[in-house]
Amino acid sequence: MSDSNRPLLVAPGPVEIPEVALKAFGSDIIHHRTPEFTKSLVSARKLLKKTINTDREVYMFCSTGSGAMEAAVVNFLNPGEQSLVVVSGKFGQRWADMLKIYGANVDLILLENGDSLSLDQLQDKLKSKQYHSVFCQMCETSTGAYHPVEQMGPLIKEHQKDCLFIVDGITGLLTKELDLEACKIDVMIAGSQKAFMLPSGMSFLWMSELAEKKCEIATCPRYYWDLRKEKKAIQKDQTAFSSAVNLVFALEAALKYILEKGLDQHFAEIRWRANTCREMLKALGLQVLAKNPAPALTAICMPENIDGKVLRQKIEDDCRIVFMGGQDELSGKIIRIGHIGDLSREEYLHALKTFASEYMSFTGAYTDDQQQQILSGIIS
Amino acid sequence: MSDSNRPLLVAPGPVEIPEVALKAFGSDIIHHRTPEFTKSLVSARKLLKKTINTDREVYMFCSTGSGAMEAAVVNFLNPGEQSLVVVSGKFGQRWADMLKIYGANVDLILLENGDSLSLDQLQDKLKSKQYHSVFCQMCETSTGAYHPVEQMGPLIKEHQKDCLFIVDGITGLLTKELDLEACKIDVMIAGSQKAFMLPSGMSFLWMSELAEKKCEIATCPRYYWDLRKEKKAIQKDQTAFSSAVNLVFALEAALKYILEKGLDQHFAEIRWRANTCREMLKALGLQVLAKNPAPALTAICMPENIDGKVLRQKIEDDCRIVFMGGQDELSGKIIRIGHIGDLSREEYLHALKTFASEYMSFTGAYTDDQQQQILSGIIS
Numbered sequence: 001m002s003d004s005n006r007p008l009l010v011a012p013g014p015v016e017i018p019e020v021a022l023k024a025f026g027s028d029i030i031h032h033r034t035p036e037f038t039k040s041l042v043s044a045r046k047l048l049k050k051t052i053n054t055d056r057e058v059y060m061f062c063s064t065g066s067g068a069m070e071a072a073v074v075n076f077l078n079p080g081e082q083s084l085v086v087v088s089g090k091f092g093q094r095w096a097d098m099l100k101i102y103g104a105n106v107d108l109i110l111l112e113n114g115d116s117l118s119l120d121q122l123q124d125k126l127k128s129k130q131y132h133s134v135f136c137q138m139c140e141t142s143t144g145a146y147h148p149v150e151q152m153g154p155l156i157k158e159h160q161k162d163c164l165f166i167v168d169g170i171t172g173l174l175t176k177e178l179d180l181e182a183c184k185i186d187v188m189i190a191g192s193q194k195a196f197m198l199p200s201g202m203s204f205l206w207m208s209e210l211a212e213k214k215c216e217i218a219t220c221p222r223y224y225w226d227l228r229k230e231k232k233a234i235q236k237d238q239t240a241f242s243s244a245v246n247l248v249f250a251l252e253a254a255l256k257y258i259l260e261k262g263l264d265q266h267f268a269e270i271r272w273r274a275n276t277c278r279e280m281l282k283a284l285g286l287q288v289l290a291k292n293p294a295p296a297l298t299a300i301c302m303p304e305n306i307d308g309k310v311l312r313q314k315i316e317d318d319c320r321i322v323f324m325g326g327q328d329e330l331s332g333k334i335i336r337i338g339h340i341g342d343l344s345r346e347e348y349l350h351a352l353k354t355f356a357s358e359y360m361s362f363t364g365a366y367t368d369d370q371q372q373q374i375l376s377g378i379i380s
Numbered sequence: 381m382s383d384s385n386r387p388l389l390v391a392p393g394p395v396e397i398p399e400v401a402l403k404a405f406g407s408d409i410i411h412h413r414t415p416e417f418t419k420s421l422v423s424a425r426k427l428l429k430k431t432i433n434t435d436r437e438v439y440m441f442c443s444t445g446s447g448a449m450e451a452a453v454v455n456f457l458n459p460g461e462q463s464l465v466v467v468s469g470k471f472g473q474r475w476a477d478m479l480k481i482y483g484a485n486v487d488l489i490l491l492e493n494g495d496s497l498s499l500d501q502l503q504d505k506l507k508s509k510q511y512h513s514v515f516c517q518m519c520e521t522s523t524g525a526y527h528p529v530e531q532m533g534p535l536i537k538e539h540q541k542d543c544l545f546i547v548d549g550i551t552g553l554l555t556k557e558l559d560l561e562a563c564k565i566d567v568m569i570a571g572s573q574k575a576f577m578l579p580s581g582m583s584f585l586w587m588s589e590l591a592e593k594k595c596e597i598a599t600c601p602r603y604y605w606d607l608r609k610e611k612k613a614i615q616k617d618q619t620a621f622s623s624a625v626n627l628v629f630a631l632e633a634a635l636k637y638i639l640e641k642g643l644d645q646h647f648a649e650i651r652w653r654a655n656t657c658r659e660m661l662k663a664l665g666l667q668v669l670a671k672n673p674a675p676a677l678t679a680i681c682m683p684e685n686i687d688g689k690v691l692r693q694k695i696e697d698d699c700r701i702v703f704m705g706g707q708d709e710l711s712g713k714i715i716r717i718g719h720i721g722d723l724s725r726e727e728y729l730h731a732l733k734t735f736a737s738e739y740m741s742f743t744g745a746y747t748d749d750q751q752q753q754i755l756s757g758i759i760s
Contacts, residue, residue, distance in 0.1 A: 006408050007416075014625065017409050025626070026406015028386050029397050029579055031702045036387075062444050062581055063604065064621040070604045098603045193622060199409055201442055201581050201624040221601070223478045224443065224450045241444040242573060244581040245394065246405070322411045 007320040008343075010351040012141050012171055012297035014193040014200055015341025017250075018257045025199055025250035032243035042237050044248050047255035051263070052173065052188075052206065054180055059205040059230050060251075062244045065170040065191030068203035070098060071225035072135075072166050072187050076211060078219045079103025081132035084125055086117050089142035090327050091168060095135040102220055107131075113330060114289040114299070116145045119155055126159035133164040138172025138188075139294035142327050144336065146172075146294035153184030164211055170194055173204075175270050175295040175340060177263070186211040192247065195270070195296065195340045197254050202247045257342075270295050273339035273348055276378070280352050283374045284359060289334055299326070299334045303363070308335045311362050319354045353378050387700040388723075390731040392521050392551055392677035394573040394580055395721025397630075398637045405579055405630035412623035422617050424628050427635035431643070432553065432568075432586065434560055439585040439610050440631075442624045445550040445571030448583035450478060451605035452515075452546050452567050456591060458599045459483025461512035464505055466497050469522035470707050471548060475515040482600055487511075493710060494669040494679070497527045499535055506539035513544040518552025518568075519674035522707050524716065526552075526674035533564030544591055550574055553584075555650050555675040555720060557643070566591040572627065575650070575676065575720045577634050582627045637722075650675050653719035653728055656758070660732050663754045664739060669714055679706070679714045683743070688715045691742050699734045733758050 009016050017025070030036055048058045061067050073095075077083075083104040085096045088111040099106050107129065109121055117136065125131075134156055138149050149172075153165045166187040173188060174195035180188055185208065192202035205227070207215065215227050223229075224241070233240040258266050277298050281288060289299040302308040309332040312325045326334040337355065356374055360366040366374070389396050397405070410416055428438045441447050453475075457463075463484040465476045468491040479486050487509070489501055497516065505511075514536055518529050529552075533545045546567040553568060554575035560568055565588065572582035585607070587595065595607050603609075604621070613620040638646050657678050661668060669679040682688040689712040692705045706714040717735065736754055740746040746754070 006410060007414070009409065009411055011411055014409055014411055014622070022406065022408070026402065028402070029389065029394055030386060031389055031391055031394055031704075032580070033704070034387070034696065034702060062442070063447070064442050064624075066621045067443070067604050101601045101603055103601065191622070199624070199626050200412070200622045201627065221481045221483065223481055224447050241446045242394070242571070242580045244444075244579070246579050247581065316414065322414060324411075324413070 005320065007316060007322045008347060008351060009322050009341060010338050010343070010348070011322050011324040012194070012336055012338040013191070013340065015197055015338060016343050017197050017199065018254055018342040020257055021198060021250040021254035024253040025246050027246060027249055030245060032239070032245050037243065037245060037248070038237050040252050041239070041243065041248055044252040044255065045234070047252060047259065048204070051255050051258060052180070054206060056206060056208070057231070057234060059227055060239065061203045061205070061225065062201065062241065062247075063203050064200055065168075065189065065203050066094065067225070068170070068189035068191065068205050069094060069168060071205055071227065072168075072189050073098045073102050074218075074220040074222040074225050075215045075227050076133065076164055076166065076187065076218050077102055077104055078132075081105065082107070082130065084109065084131045084134045086134075086136040086147060087111065088115055088117070088137070088145050088147070089113060089140040091137050091141055091170075095168065099135065113143050114145055114291060116290070116292040117147045117152070119148060119151055122152060122155055123159070126156065131160060131163045133166055135166045136168070138167050138169040139175070139296050141171040141297070142330065143289050144293050144297045144299035145290040146292050149185065150178070150183050157184045162210070164214065171296045172294065174266070176267050180206060181208070192251070196251070197258070197340070197342050198247065198250050201244055202251065267295075270339050272345075274298065276348070277337055277339065277352060280356055280374070280378050283377050284356060296340050297336050297338045299336045302333055302335065306363060308332050311335065311359065314362070315354065315358050319358065321351050321354050323355065349378060385700065387696060387702045388727060388731060389702050389721060390718050390723070390728070391702050391704040392574070392716055392718040393571070393720065395577055395718060396723050397577050397579065398634055398722040400637055401578060401630045401634035404633040405626050407626060407629055410625060412619070412625050417623065417625060417628070418617050420632050421619070421623065421628055424632040424635065425614070427632060427639065428584070431635050431638060432560070434586060436586060436588070437611070437614060439607055440619065441583045441585070441605065442581065442621065442627075443583050444580055445569065445583050446474065447605070448550075448569035448571065448585050449474060449548060451585055451607070452548075452569050453478050453482050454600040454602040454605050455595045455607050456513065456544055456546065456567065456598050457482055457484055458512075461485065462487070462510065464489065464511045464514045466514075466516040466527060467491065468495055468497070468517070468525050468527070469493060469520040471517050471521055471550075475548065479515065493523050494525055494671060496525045496670070496672040497532070499528060499531055502532060502535060503539070506536060511540060511543045513546055515546045516548070518547050518549040519555070519676050521551040521677065522710065523669050524673050524677045524679035525670040526672050529565065530558070530563050537564045542590070544594065551676045552674065554646070556647050560586060561588070572631070576631070577638070577720070577722050578627065578630050581624055582631065647675075650719050652725075654678065656728070657717055657719065657732060660736055660754070660758050663757050664736060676720050677716050677718045679716045682713055682715065686743060688712050691715065691739065694742070695734060695738050699738065701731050701734050703735065729758060
């Protein structure tokens with residue numbers, strides 16, 4: 001953070017960006033059809049495969065994460081096909097909305113806010129009907145719920161071997177170790193401004209061999225998102241459309257930064273933040289919304305008499321720390337604390353301590369002794 | 381240019397970026413749902429309207445220009461409708477390809493490379509059949525040809541008043557004065573990395589009242605590009621999806637920079653570059669590909685014995701100036717010199733002089749006297 005008045009980002013994305021990536025992002029412009037850029041693009045693609053531990057190609061789009069969601073629909077869908085969608089919040093609903101728009105018949109597994117999918121629910125559906133595709137979030141960002149993607153893929157394939165398993169990993173990918181092929185995932189998408197620690201504006205898509213075959217013959221209309229076009233460009237070490245040059249530079253820098261620290265260390269740090277945050281909430285007597293919370297964030301239920309929106313804004317204004325509130329019907333009812341991004345332990349503990357201290361003074365329900373005890377618990 | 385070894389960009393985009401915009405682009409990340417960002421977003425939107433001289437909204441997408449092209453198709457098309465497309469190069473062909481993919485019946489006005497549309501050709505088509513939409517480039521970037529968009533709109537409306545006139549202004553908008561409403565344009569799109577002098581990654585769309593009405597009821601599937609969704613977000617001073625935060629900062633800075641200098645001055649500079657470039661070509665005995673060349677760029681025909689690709693690469697390697705070559709079947713046959721971006725007259729003349737000098741020594745067909753004469757003609 002070079003600007004000391006700028007708020008610290010402790011949200012589920014965008015997140016704090018490593019200095020090296022920010023520098024690369026702000027570097028002078030060069031043309032995307034030059035050998036200099038090609039070198040960076042090829043290097044970034046190689047690092048990307050290494051970071052998510054795959055030999056298969058990782059596709060990049062110049063778009064936000066929702067663009068990659070649309071790409072994951074239009075590249076694999078034949079209108080009229082049957083899809084199953086896990087809806088556990090705003091982003092699950094987005095899959096369902098998109099699929100309907102593009103002509104899929106959609107069955108939902110509709111979950112309460114904070115719930116994660118149970119494998120029994122999935123199995124029941126898979127036994128009842130033939131599906132062409134199953135759509136799910138790895139982590140539902142609006143509630144912080146983690147879905148068991150590691151077990152879902154094998155279960156889907158056991159019942160319906162040609163059914164595609166399509167996962168939105170926008171706030172999930174790179175927050176914990178994951179073997180895409182072992183998990184029998186067919187399509188995984190991600191966004192730059194999350195665990196990749198980059199500015200918004202780039203999204204990613206990985207596909208299995210099965211998905212790639214289906215992509216070749218899918219009948220949904222597509223142009224900007226057409227992976228077949230992008231595949232041809234990759235073979236020439238280019239992007240199909242103009243490249244987001246500086247984002248590619250930043251991607252290269254951020255991935256180098258992550259790999260140099262080590263993936264184990266990267267995941268361990270996110271785990272440490274999540275645990276420390278949840279310990280604090282326990283001490284405060286606050287409840288986590290998600291029953292099986294994701295590594296990337298914790299959504300905290302506000303007691304009925306507390307307006308989370310007012311508290312969050314107060315913390316932002318007075319203490320210059322940006323957490324996030326709830327979206328749509330969860331507005332005011334939850335506060336979301338992120339565990340991703342380039343933050344030191346000291347910065348992270350400062351953020352948690354600030355939250356606890358502001359929360360306690362906002363409610364007025366804690367004695368001085370309790371306050372001291374809770375705060376010293378966080379620092380130690 | 382802070383890096384002295386970085387090539388000077390004299391291409392039809394990406395282009396040289398003003399220092400203030402580059403600085404804003406590389407500034408520290410903040411969250412896109414904060415009052416700080418909202419302030420910048422609202423300001424950028426206001427400046428954008430002022431810059432392209434409109435009271436109507438200008439929509440932004442996080443995408444390259446081709447994304448805005450797709451948005452201009454899917455928001456206004458009912459599959460099965462009849463479209464007319466002016467194809468005078470690679471980007472006209474892109475309109476045709478997209479439209480076919482999304483289910484339009486497409487008639488083409490197919491022009492030779494370098495040709496611009498004649499109003500008679502258009503009139504003949506409009507008399508022969510009812511069209512739902514006419515698609516055209518303002519400037520066909522692959523050949524440098526300018527189409528008479530100022531006269532096309534009135535002609536289209538005279539014959540078919542409900543027919544939409546949809547213009548790709550990616551390399552055209554903001555290179556000359558243009559009154560969108562007077563030109564009876566219904567949809568105009570643009571891209572950040574062209575005359576807006578920004579990095580790649582953002583695109584723009586403007587629509588008329590008629591287009592907005594059609595957008596509400598069009599039946600093409602759309603989600604990421606859905607302007608109705610974006611309209612609702614604008615009413616809340618937000619973007620529908622995550623905002624490309626730093627690009628919005630840079631947009632605000634670049635537009636302020638342009639407006640402070642003055643739009644007249646901005647256009648005059650582009651005109652001066654185009655004229656100076658074309659004078660030089662005349663002195664060299666070289667032919668411009670476009671019969672009616674656009675303000676943004678000049679495509680130069682290479683004599684048969686000269687490989688433009690080799691010459692262009694040589695200039696890039698030896699002299700660190702990036703012009704562009706030809707695309708697809710024009711590869712090697714043309715070199716394209718851009719007239720947009722943040723360049724001083726000194727830098728621009730240096731680029732032209734370098735081109736002339738390298739070209740002359742490459743061909744070996746000019747006497748010392750001729751060389752001196754031509755070079756001194758450029759400098760004066």
